[in-house]
Structures are given as C-alpha cells and as structure tokens.
Amino acid sequence: SGVPTGYAFNRTRKEYLATELFIANTHWSRLRGLMASAPGSLRPGQGLWIVPCRGVHTMAMRFPIDVIYLDKANYVVHLSEDLRPWRFAPIRIAAASVLELPSRTIHRTQTVIGDHIDITLEQPTHSEAA
Numbered sequence: 001s002g003v004p005t006g007y008a009f010n011r012t013r014k015e016y017l018a019t020e021l022f023i024a025n026t027h028w029s030r031l032r033g034l035m036a037s038a039p040g041s042l043r044p045g046q047g048l049w050i051v052p053c054r055g056v057h058t059m060a061m062r063f064p065i066d067v068i069y070l071d072k073a074n075y076v077v078h079l080s081e082d083l084r085p086w087r088f089a090p091i092r093i094a095a096a097s098v099l100e101l102p103s104r105t106i107h108r109t110q111t112v113i114g115d116h117i118d119i120t121l122e123q124p125t126h127s128e129a130a
Helices: 027-032 105-109
Strands: 006-010 015-024 046-050 065-070 076-083 097-102 117-121
Touching (some): 006 046, 015 027, 015 105, 065 105, 065 117, 076 105, 097 105
Parallel strands (some): 015 046
Antiparallel strands (some): 006 015, 006 117, 046 097, 065 076, 065 097
16 A cells, blocks of 8 residues: 555675565555455565564555564564465564565575564655645
C-alpha cells in the first residue's frame, strides 16, 4: 500500500533485497502488513519493512513470503524462508524490525544470519512535501 519509500541492500553480500521498499511504521500499517493482498502483489524487488517488529504472521495472506529479522543496527538475527499463508513466524526478542519479501529472496541473495542490511529511506523533495 502507498508509495515505495526506499530500498534494502545487503551490504555483506552486495545484493539488493528490495529496490521498492514500503514501510509499515504505524499501528494500523503494521497490523495490516500484507494481509488480504492479492497473489503477485508483492513482486520481485519489492518489500515491506515493519518497524518496530519482533515477529509476524501470515494470517489472511494468500502467498508465501520470506522474512528477515533485523536488530537495532540492522544485522540479520533470524530468517524465515517461504513462510506459507496462515502461519505464525517465531518471535525474536533481539529483533527490532522485519523485512517481508517475495519468497525465494533469501535464497537468491544468499542472505544469512549476521549479514548487515542497509535500509535507505528516501526523503521527500521540498515540492513533494508541500
């Protein structure tokens, strides 16, 4: 939902995880996440950064996702690959946020625990902010 606000780059592997990153940082946007999104609505190169977050679910989702848990410094602390609809991913106390990505993104980028992820949020230009 909304307009992409940035990107996620695996600095360790030198691979983009998402070049169109959406952010869920309000109560309602975190609660909704990707629920009720149509299959194919999360295309390769897209992702949702949920912050703050320590765990996710795929209730009311219609497609599998990859989930990357990040600590406060954006180091990977846990991975859930190909999380199917109607499942609960584990809660990780060390996590400060999660990235929800298209299934197979973790495999494609060879992301592992300990990798450092750059999250870059685009700032609106003066004309966009007005």
